[in-house]
Amino acid sequence: MKDIIKSIEAGDNSQLEMLYQTYKQEFIEWTLKSYTVNEEIAMDAFQEAVIAFYLNIRKGKIQQLDSSVKTYLFAIGKNKLLNKMRKEQKEMLIEREETWTEADLSDFTIDPFEVNERQDYLIRALQQIGEKCRQLLQLFYFDGNSMEAISIKMGFKNENVAKTQKLRCLNTLKDRMKGK
């Protein structure tokens, strides 16, 4: 688990890809046995589970797990699958008894792809403020880096310069949102 976290934090997704490829087929087979869904929906659910897992590692919400990574991925995947089915109002076959522990899934139930109009607009405005500004704001607001860490990563002279640049980037973003 620590290796996976370290690799993702370093920007290397190969271990995550390996996890995905290792467990994907088993999850799909289990889903097809337990529910009346097709393979594509099962695969989508498992992909979303891996994505949720990845995003929580990026945000520092996962440092260790009480059970195995597989258990977590399957639990999240099942949750994603049930949400999809609820949305499509499909009837479910009787669930088989499962041995996986239902972990606390509160961190994984938020759908990263469900955005409101304001957020959609913000996503587009972020594409228009330049790569450096976007990277700085992402390091601060998403990755939770300190200004000191950001100044080192981005090559600023010091923390105060990074802070000033962050303020400029936010103002640029604000201007883009106002259509300036």
Next chain:
Amino acid sequence: MSLSAGDMDLLDGYLRGELTASQEAQVEEKIHRDLDWQEAYAFHQDLEKAFMYTEGMQMKNFLRTTESGSADRISWLWAACLFLAVIAGALFWVADQPDSETLFQSYYEPYPNIVQPLNRANDTRELAFRYYDTQQYQKALQYFSNSDETVALFYAAQCYLALANTEKAKENFEKLTTRSSPYQVAATWYLGLGYVKTGHHAKAVEQFLKIENEVGYRQKVQQLVKALE
């Protein structure tokens, strides 16, 4: 969002859980009582969500590229299904056209004001948005139609559409579809809707297909294109 630099540092500290208990209580009180703080807090939440979306999409695309082998197989199956569907469609084609106005009304809703908060109206622009929010579109147009600024063009077009002046609306949306801005995708959607309203279904489909993979549009584009074709 007009907090001082010091207040923004405080808000950042709050969102990161870095404050003392009494500082946290102070910030929560400010958020509860002060509109500027509320807006700044909401903006920061939205910013985090925006990054979550973009990072999630990148990972989704990364995982999908690892599926390229099975994707080729699926593509072949889809091509075969599409071929059969085209043949079946040609044999069972019915000559009734979808009702344009009904279709338009099914999918149309005014774009929300995401630029100005409702509670303050200190200058002309803010007043225009207040009129827009309260559906006084003619009054809102008095400001929006006098400016070539992207935001004004977009909301003027919204006003025209709400007032059933579809040709003027389409004119503005057309300009915005070629202007790189955060409104470009929404403008393309509404231009498509404008064509639906005026019965130009092929042109409508042309616009919708440009945005079929954009966030928030995929499902409704698929449904609407299906209804039009």
